[in-house]
Amino acid sequence: MDPIVEYCLSRRAAVLEYPFGPDTMVFKVGGKMFALMPGDGSSVSLKCDPAIAENLREQHEAITPGYHLNKKHWNTVHMDGSLTIEEVQDMIDHSYKLVFKGLPKSERSRIEDAILP
Template sequence: MSKALIRYCLSKKGAVEDRPFGPEPLVVKVGGRMFALIAESAEACHFSLKCDPVIAENLREQHSAVRPGYHLNKKHWNTVVLDGSLPEEDVMAMIDHSYDLVVAKLPRSVREELAG
């Protein structure tokens, strides 16, 4: 599932792959800002995604695979452990939400470029 979700992140308009911390983790950015951080280990794949604070709290309460952002602002980031407990569609919706939050904060000219 992780490879399909990485492809999904990179399919977003303006999304680019970056590795600012070395070979791992993979960072996906739009407009120079991160919307996904993907770390893979032997045990699991972890997707850290930006999230509205109220929604973030609700997701953490509902799903044991959704945790406060690992090494990120825990108010605005969740880390999703891909352990099979969440359907791929749910993770894709979280990716969409993260992307949309980041795009909304980009300068107007960048948003217009992405829309056009």
């Protein structure tokens, strides 16, 4: 399994869906998307704090405004080898936490209280 796919699915209560067809993986928590990835694994789009998003784009050519997403809140990370897996994992964690924090309190509590393997 692709290490990015595996890492996204290792986040608490993360699920993989294909609402845009079989070639686009969508990772969700509490029904909300935190990562979007084409089937070829060439990139991953992640939610990001707007100030951090802009800063990351300035620092890394491989990070561009979110493709087909709100460019203020989403970055597309091109998997061209210029970023370490740890850097990409940090961005996945940031995206996951932003989305999780935005869930209704009842949904956050349900996820936090769930007994997961």
